[in-house]
Amino acid sequence: MSNDILRFATAGSVDDGKSTLIGRLLFDSKSIFEDQLDAVERTSVARGEEQTNLALLTDGLRAEREQGITIDVAYRYFATPNRTFIIADTPGHIQYTRNMVTGASTSDLAIILVDARKGLQEQSRRHAFLTTLLQVPHLVLAINKMDLVDYSQERFDEIKAEFTDFASKLDTRDLTFVPISALHGDNVVSRSENMPWYTGPSLLHHLENVHIASDRNLIDARFPVQYVIRPHKSADPELHDYRGYAGQLAGGVLKPGDEVTHLPSGLNTRIARIVTADGDVAEAYSPMSVTLLLEDDIDISRGDMICRPHNAPEVTQDLEAMVCWMTDARKLTPRSKLLLKHTTRSAKVMVRDLRYRLDVNTLHRDERAEHLELNEIGRVRLRSTQPLFVDEYTKNRQTGGFILIDESTNATVGAGMVVRTD
Amino acid sequence: MGQASQQAPGRYQLSQLDVLEAEAIFIMREVAAEFERPVLLFSGGKDSLVMLRLAEKAFWPGAIPFPVMHVDTGHNFPEVIEFRDRRVAEAGVRLVVASVQEQIDAGKVTEPTGRWASRNRLQTGALLEAIEEHGFDAAFGGARRDEEKARAKERVFSFRDEFGQWDPKNQRPELWSVFNTRIDRGEHIRVFPISNWTELDVWDYIRRERLELPSIYFSHEREVFERDGILLANSPIINRDETEVPFTETVRYRTVGDLTCTGAVKSTAVEIDDIITEIAATRVTERGQTRADDRASEAAMEDRKREGYF
Secondary structure, eight states: OOOEEEEEEEEOOGGGTHHHHHHHHHHHTTOSOHHHHHHHHHHHHHTTOSSOOTHHHHOOSHHHHHHTSOOSOEEEEEEOSSEEEEEEEOOOSGGGHHHHHHHHHTOSEEEEEEETTTOSOHHHHHHHHHHHHTTOSEEEEEEEOGGGGTTOHHHHHHHHHHHHHHHTTTTOSEEEEEEOBTTTTBTTTBOOTTOTTOOSOOHHHHHHHOOOGGGSOOSSOEEEOOEEEOOOOTTOGGGTTOOEEEEEOOBSEEOTTOEEEEETTOOEEEEEEEEOTTOOOSOEETTOEEEEEESSOOOOOTTOEEEBTTBOOEEEEEEEEEEEEOOSSSOBOTTOEEEEEETTEEEEEEEEEEEEEEOTTTOOEETTOOOBOTTOEEEEEEEEEEEEEEOOTTTOHHHHEEEEEOTTTOOEEEEEEEEEEO | OOTHHHHOSSTTOOOHHHHHHHHHHHHHHHHHHHOSSEEEEOOSSHHHHHHHHHHHHHHTTSOOSSOEEEEEOSOOOHHHHHHHHHHHHHHTOOEEEEEHHHHHHTTSSOOOOSTTOOSGGGHHHHHHHHHHHHTOSEEEOOOOTTSOTTGGGOOSEEEEOTTOOOOGGGOOOOBTTBOOOOOOTTOEEEEOTTTTOOHHHHHHHHHHTTOOOOGGGSOEEEEEEEETTEEEEOOTTSOOOTTOOOEEEEEEESSOOOTTTBOEEEOOOOSHHHHHHHHHHOOSOHHHHHBGGGGSOTTHHHHHHHHTOO
């Protein structure tokens, strides 16, 4: 198996044909099993629906099936001979912004569905904004229901132009437009004969071939120390002084012999060995989970960072970040005290101020806003009780992203993306 | 990493199994670092064997820093129990057995009766009691999101309240690889490191790592009978009626669970490669084909999970 994995998020509401599209991708890649289809057909008939409702495949919770809506992120899996896919199927409505943010946080690509008849909607703009805020590297605008606009090139071009204009305000790195009909399968798996004017790839072809290997940061070496391995086996003298620093690379490439810096101490040493259970490796890169042995005995523990001497993250107690607020139990206000978890390090933080609240539909900045409520996004300044080792989120999603926890309820109440440090 | 990385397409690119393995190892280390008393749920089935292998790798050359626990309905395949004990001894980990039989003997639960009698649901009580008794604050499970639609919605770190209950509508958002591990006393977290694996990934990994499996996963002759489209083993612990006539069939097990509700599939697959060919071609999910317990209702799994099931 030499497959790689593409993680992608789908955004759009049921009306846009999102479930139909996912159903078709799964069905045409033979990833829907007979018993699953039987169950969906039985339920569709029992509810008196005319067609088999493929949304029932992804709406796994009782409440979702009862209400006919998607509440939560569902993960679906399918594979083609070229690639394995993990779909984060996220609900489209504004009250589920936090779910979309969650699904996008780990995605390599996002598909935003637009109904060709309706054109760009408020929610299409919101989805595009959230996708770029979360730095999803590849964006696909799938203009669906082309069959209902007579497969019109003019209509496609119109929507494309409008979106391109809007996207110029966003930080989009790779944008692709595909005209499709999820219901009839046009341009989903294979190129459609109904749209000879479209010369690009089918949606699946694009998903199979989009280049994601260079999306990882292979320049800035970042190794958050996760766990210290100290085997106490008195019988084995080799293990007597063994002290391994286990973790998953969050960026860059490390090799034995490399000079590295430990944070927070700032001390330099060299990598002696890079260990895995399958033997030592000659180099380690993201997302490998490895164990580093260092040449010098430095006091290192979980939450520390290992990087290169002339390429270190910011060591700071002051952060400025875009925060998505994820709870209705309390609001984010200046002076709120929260627990922040960033890579393998946790620290108490206080909200210094809210610079502005962003209207996720219009991108208007409200600088008079005094708090953030559930699903609202704003630019926030935070002060931490101890130093954090951070990069700007646009440079590294792992070392630039963090979560906020309410210490009284232990709930995850916010997600943050570092904008700058000072 | 294993053999697959040598076949990986380009420099600095990992194969899908390597990516999944690295993710699972990260999750296991995160739990070992942030919880005081984790435990790994271990049945001797293929998914838990993959989990045990991942745990060995995550802490190598150190020992696995937590015990394993088997929730034992008493209705086991003898081959699996024999295998379980051997594998646990080899790994050098402590085995905790949470016994449903002991719960029945102590009068804490009542043995179900009738044609559909199964101790499957009683596992929840034994599991929760053992978690409480041993003070476990995190329990690793080998559940995968591709198995079942309620599981597709569950977090990797899945919070359980003091009654062991799962609240699907009130789950903690899970972003990047930053996991919220905070709980209060009496609560615990179920952790699913192989959430993103598919059944085929598990078999590919078993092949790559040359993992040994209980013999019932491979084709053998067995006396079975058919009920509701599922081939159940003919055993004195299953109440069979006179229309359910036992016969000998060449079968193997696709999943391993409680004997009374785990079905066999007709198969001549004797090697891992045969099984992988079979799985790649199958048109039926593993739970749909072999688990009678999921057929109770459309939301059978969700309902059991809410109560604290795996």
